[in-house]
Amino acid sequence: MAKNDVKLLGVWASPFVMRARISLSIKSVNYEFLEETVGSKSELLLQSNPVHKKVPVLIHGDKPICESLVIVQYIDEVWTSGPSILSTDHYDRAIQRFWAAYLDDKWFPAMRRIRGAQGEERQELVDQVVEGLALLEEAFGKYSKGKAFFGGDQIGFIDIAFGSLLGWLRVTEKLGEVKLLDEAKTPGLVKWAESFCADAAVKSVMPETEKLIEFSKLLMAKMKGAPPPKN
Amino acid sequence: MAEEVLVFGAWGSPFSRRVEMALKLKGIEYKYIEEDLTNKSPSLLKYNPVHKKIPVLVHNGKPVAESLVILEYIDETWKDHPILPKDPYERANARFWAKFIDEKCLSAIFKACWGEHYEHEKAEKEHEKAVKEVSELLQFLENELKEKRYFGGETVGLLDIAANIIGYWLGVFEEASGAELLTREKFPKLCNWANEFVCVTAIKENLPARDKLIAYLRNRFGAGNASK
Numbered sequence: 260m261a262k263n264d265v266k267l268l269g270v271w272a273s274p275f276v277m278r279a280r281i282s283l284s285i286k287s288v289n290y291e292f293l294e295e296t297v298g299s300k301s302e303l304l305l306q307s308n309p310v311h312k313k314v315p316v317l318i319h320g321d322k323p324i325c326e327s328l329v330i331v332q333y334i335d336e337v338w339t340s341g342p343s344i345l346s347t348d349h350y351d352r353a354i355q356r357f358w359a360a361y362l363d364d365k366w367f368p369a370m371r372r373i374r375g376a377q378g379e380e381r382q383e384l385v386d387q388v389v390e391g392l393a394l395l396e397e398a399f400g401k402y403s404k405g406k407a408f409f410g411g412d413q414i415g416f417i418d419i420a421f422g423s424l425l426g427w428l429r430v431t432e433k434l435g436e437v438k439l440l441d442e443a444k445t446p447g448l449v450k451w452a453e454s455f456c457a458d459a460a461v462k463s464v465m466p467e468t469e470k471l472i473e474f475s476k477l478l479m480a481k482m483k484g485a486p487p488p489k490n
Numbered sequence: 491m492a493e494e495v496l497v498f499g500a501w502g503s504p505f506s507r508r509v510e511m512a513l514k515l516k517g518i519e520y521k522y523i524e525e526d527l528t529n530k531s532p533s534l535l536k537y538n539p540v541h542k543k544i545p546v547l548v549h550n551g552k553p554v555a556e557s558l559v560i561l562e563y564i565d566e567t568w569k570d571h572p573i574l575p576k577d578p579y580e581r582a583n584a585r586f587w588a589k590f591i592d593e594k595c596l597s598a599i600f601k602a603c604w605g606e607h608y609e610h611e612k613a614e615k616e617h618e619k620a621v622k623e624v625s626e627l628l629q630f631l632e633n634e635l636k637e638k639r640y641f642g643g644e645t646v647g648l649l650d651i652a653a654n655i656i657g658y659w660l661g662v663f664e665e666a667s668g669a670e671l672l673t674r675e676k677f678p679k680l681c682n683w684a685n686e687f688v689c690v691t692a693i694k695e696n697l698p699a700r701d702k703l704i705a706y707l708r709n710r711f712g713a714g715n716a717s718k
Binding site for chain 1: 540541549552554555556558559560562563566567578579581582585586589590630
């Protein structure tokens, strides 16, 4: 398939864009990465995602697909010759979708708010995030069955959904001066994180924590003055 | 082999009704357990320890939570009357809009109906803003429907079921609060769709009684913004 048949609109710092990139990599799909300028939105983005005006957007042929988890599932369903991202068992798929939704609806929103929060509110958010990690540790123990990933021997749906958030987790720990992923409390996840970041499909698209930290500081500074740039 | 399907739900919840609608469409027998959300049962807490919420589907002892996740599980388990198309792009589309409804529409609708409590002057402006937002969201759905009878095409699909909030609950919220959001003038297609939707047997049999729901909503949230 010609390279320009598959395009991905994204920004380097976005964990959601990363999910799409990892998935395309797993399936060995060639694609053109179109980087959006932070702070402005291209015509193509506004046209292909008029509802949310956000990245990532996968453009396959002339069809746009939006929302990172929808994109990952689409990639899994279209490119069937590569390794499966979601399980072939429909109960396991339900579990995978459940955890991905939990990460996006509850865990990540709480984590993102830590840096901007203070006092009691901040502590509550930290507690929520740490509790969430304990749940994920338990899930990891259950679903990995002793292997390296939630998906077993290979990266799967939960690995992608969760692993893509690791960069920002590290930023929160560094800038928020708080320990979230603790070897003593969640040893399984700590090891998993190492395996995930070392994986071939992930390595080339995982932004360096230092760069994310710089980016985050820039965003926070902007937010204090102007309306926040899009996510 | 005996198959056991349990559904933990709440009579007024569009989310647990979605699960029942899908099961009814596919002709699947299930046992329904009504939860008192102010006093959750040990079973619910056991089956959904992460969120402690309804709906939960328990299939032969294995729990599935989150209504949209449950809908996909139901479709993949029982093949009669498929609710998701086979084509990956159309599936992605259905998933996208279902998420849109849950993430954006419900909270916007609530705000437009019952709003937050501000001093009188500000309330008017906030109310206008909330109504405008709902209008924009509904317009997206109106455009998405195009000339189709249902979002799913010729038959009710996952997105129609997910849109039960728009198809029935929205009208009830409007009546309970006095808000006017889904008008025929602005959204003729969506209104037609809503009328067709509530006539489908599997849907009709799973709608909470209108009067009961209105009474509950007024009791819980008040008579609303627009009533004077």
